[in-house]
Amino acid sequence: MEHTIKLHTRENGRFVVKTVATDKYFTVCPYQVGDDDLEEVEVLSVSDLYLMWQELKAGDKSCGENCWKYHFYRHEIKPEHDERTGKPIFIDYVTPGKVYRRGNKVFFKAVTED
Incomplete structure (x- = not known):
């Protein structure tokens, strides 16, 4: 059983x-x-x-929009069994974070919301 999504x-x-097909x-x-x-871009x-973030920022800049900010999330899909029905289901575990670049490498750092 695989989880498929349009990305x-x-x-x-x-x-x-x-x-x-990804988890x-x-x-x-x-x-x-x-x-x-607003809408999520996966x-x-x-x-x-x-x-994608750089493209979105460039689009905002070309339109003269400076008021947009961005949230970043990591999604992990894990199959689990539904206790009520006994059927396998997919659970989406979402982690908010920040994206940053060091040299030529890009990183995602999870942040906790207070």
Whole structure:
């Protein structure tokens, strides 16, 4: 039993949407101060997360929008059994975090919300 999801992945330098079987992916969510997250953009890897974030920021800058901020999340999908029905189900464990770059490597650091 696999978990499949449509994600943005880089192919030949451009983002394309593919259906992928994975148990771990990342999302970037634009928001404005005082509002909830808008639509999530799902990507396969942390390097894709960083590049998608840079593209979103560049798009905001080209439109003259400076009010957008971004939340980052790591999703881990784990199969578990539903105690009520006995059938296997997928549980999405979401971890908020920060994305940063050191040299030519990109990292995701989990943060705790107080």
